[in-house]
Amino acid sequence: MTCGLYLGWRQPEIINSRMRLQAFPVWEMIVFLLNGLVFILIGLQLPEVVEGIRGQRFSVGRIVWDAIMISGVVIVIRFVWVFTATYLPRMLSRRLRKKDPPPAWQWVTIVAWTGMRGVVSLAAALALPFTVKDDAPFPDRDLIIFSHSWSFWSRL
Numbered sequence: 001m002t003c004g005l006y007l008g009w010r011q012p013e014i015i016n017s018r019m020r021l022q023a024f025p026v027w028e029m030i031v032f033l034l035n036g037l038v039f040i041l042i043g044l045q046l047p048e049v050v051e052g053i054r055g056q057r058f059s060v061g062r063i064v065w066d067a068i069m070i071s072g073v074v075i076v077i078r079f080v081w082v083f084t085a086t087y088l089p090r091m092l093s094r095r096l097r098k099k100d101p102p103p104a105w106q107w108v109t110i111v112a113w114t115g116m117r118g119v120v121s122l123a124a125a126l127a128l129p130f131t132v133k134d135d136a137p138f139p140d141r142d143l144i145i146f147s148h149s150w151s152f153w154s155r156l
Contacts, residue, residue, distance in 0.1 A: 038123050058108065063146060
């Protein structure tokens with residue numbers, strides 16, 4: 001991470017503008033492929049996860065309901081955050097208000113909705129170990145993966 005931050009800071013001195021324009025689509029394609037890989041891994045693991053959930057104390061209906069509720073809370077928090085971060089600084093600073101007037105609420109709504117991404121949290125859920133100390137199974141690992149995959153798909 002430190003190397004990436006340093007190189008990003010020094011990028012204008014290291015890489016000319018023509019190379020940056022060529023590199024941008026390459027990095028976009030790499031991100032696209034990595035996102036696809038995460039979805040493939042989830043698809044491969046989902047039948048096993050659903051089977052693991054069935055053996056636990058939770059019913060599938062309860063898990064789906066919890067995932068819907070978690071998705072709703074996350075979406076509401078995202079909207080509150082984006083609207084607050086957009087309008088509060090402009091309410092507090094007259095200079096900012098003059099320099100950059102507040103955008104229409106419709107544009108802020110689009111930013112709040114389109115900015116939601118779940119691949120990072122899905123990858124984190126997939127990275128949970130199968131076991132913890134003493135080879136005991138990771139508590140509710142299947143439930144976490146299922147909830148994250150459901151909450152991601154419900155936002156699309």
